[in-house]
Amino acid sequence: MRKSLMRMTLRQMQVFRAVCESRSYSRAAEEMALTQPAVSLQIRQLEELVGQPLFEYIGKKLYQTDAADALLRASNDIFQRLEVLDMQLSDLKGSLQGQLRLAVESSAKYITPHLFAAFQAQHPDVSLHLTVVNRAQVIKRLSDNRDDLVIMSLVPQDMALEFLPFLNNPIVAVAPPDHPLCSAAKLSLKDLEPWPLLVREPGSGTRKACEEHFQQKRAHFPHTLEFASLEGSREGVLAGLGLALLPRHAVSREIRSGLLRELPVEELPLYRSWCLVHARGKRLSPVAQAFVGFIREERALISQLAERFSPNPSPT
Known part of the structure; x- marks a missing residue:
């Protein structure tokens, strides 16, 4: 050296x-x-x-x-090892301490804080660094080993990844309550085609899932408006700009309050699983290992947390 x-x-x-x-x-x-x-x-x-x-x-x-790229990879490794050392020293004292670096697709950002709050209730000395990005950025972060773990759907098959599916991500069609389609008792995707469709930006996991579904069902939407965030798409529907296919978790409050209506489309909801993902062979920190264990073992608790985002939650 x-x-x-x-x-x-x-x-x-x-x-x-x-x-x-x-x-x-x-x-x-x-x-x-x-x-x-x-x-x-x-x-x-x-x-x-x-x-x-x-x-x-x-x-x-x-x-x-190129030299900076190489140095950045090495420095990331060094600081990750120091963080692991800090966690291991804390573990020797009998308590789990440290920070969980978590990157999530934007559709998962609504439930992730609730997941972490339940995890932190068991490990109060653990903190969170949360990064919210789209699917393409998640894949780039996985390649660069930027995070301890990521939460995403549609896990790429051409990468060496370990993944743990843990919760359904239902994608539904929504419209403003005064839209003509809201009076229908049953609809098909074909019935939605004449109306403007609000879509996410290229690289979005929700957009990719919807496009694949449209192709399978031979649905075609000639009139689209593109939004770079879930919030933008949601507000666009509220403003009457068109219809949108969005994760139910992102619009549950609006559906409950009557600001939006979930359309009864036969081919929906479109279900995709959220997965906890990391590179195969990655050495997980004690905090990351504990979070993986929490996701694997606390399925009943996770289902209860997800119920909060249902348009018609079960009475407690």
Whole structure:
């Protein structure tokens, strides 16, 4: 090993990771409570130790070099090992402590806080870092080993992944209560075709699931409006812009209150399972292992939590 690499400090790597994350020296300085010259100095010293430039400007944008990509992977490994060490030391004291880094598809963000709250009730010294992204970004984060675990549906088959299905994600058709289709007792997807359909952005898991379902059922929607979030799609339906196929968990409150109506479409709900996923062979931290165990063993509790998002919850 190069002796120069042994002189790298954890502080330098923290600053480097902040620059990679923010793609900006000034934003990294703000995040680290440093001046911009101090950040520049740390990066310059790190480049001297590595022997290669780590960043380059093209136009006004900051880009990582190949050397930076390699260093980022190594630094992520180092900090993950330190987090695991911290958890293991806490475990030796008889308590589970640490942070769970969880990335979830946007359709899972409604129930995930409830899942973690139930988990934290058993392990009060565990904290959460939650990242909400679309399916394409989840897959990228899995490839980059950014998180302890992810929650997603439609787990890709061409990646070496371990996954644990744990809860259905029903996708339903919704409309504003004054829409003409709301008076129908029974509908098919074909009946929805003449109306504008609000869809998610490319890369969304909900959009991918719906497109595959439409293809199987030979349904075609020529008039679409694209929204980059579940909330945008939901508000678009509330505004009367069209119909949408959305996870029932995302619209349960609106359906209960009468602001939206779930349409009685024969080919729906479309069921996809939420899965807890990590790379095959990944060394899970004690906190991540405990969360996997919680998801595997507490199925009855998880079903009770999901019932809160039903349009017609069972009386307790």
